[in-house]
Amino acid sequence: MSDCIFCKIINKEIPSEIVYEDELIMAFNDIEAKAPVHILIIPKKHISSLNKMEDEDGELISHIFKIISEIVKEKGIKESGYRVVNNCGENGGQTVDHLHFHVLGGRNLTWPPG
Structure with missing residues (x-):
């Protein structure tokens, strides 16, 4: 999608601090970090939210979580x-209409989050 900020990051139209990239996903540091480690993991396929996932996207989500386990170790x-968060929809706090997961760590994370 031409107006999606995450698609622009994937296409290298907007610079980011990439911590991982392969043919399916990209992970980069959040520019508005809420913890010492705050990484966003996004699929390169534009999926607007968890609500828009198709059956075929199951392997992609599994891959994302496999890479999360590698990133937190690294x-x-x-x-x-650490905490893995997905915000879905307006009331869920989703501000970018591109599926993404936040990985937060490096400090004591309190509950409830907000």
Whole structure:
């Protein structure tokens, strides 16, 4: 989608601090970090939200979580703990209409989140 900020990041039209990339997904540091480690993981396929996933996207989501487990190990937060968040819809706090997961860690994360 031409007006999607995450699609522009995927297409390298907007710079980002990429921490992982392959043919299916990209992970980069959030520019508005809420924790010492705050990484966004997005599929390269434009899917506007979890509500718009198709049956065929199951393997993509599985791949995302496999890579999350590698990223948290690399960032040194696997043992201390981290949070994976997906905001879905307006009331869920979704501000970008492109499926994405936040990985937060590096400090004590309180509950409830907000």
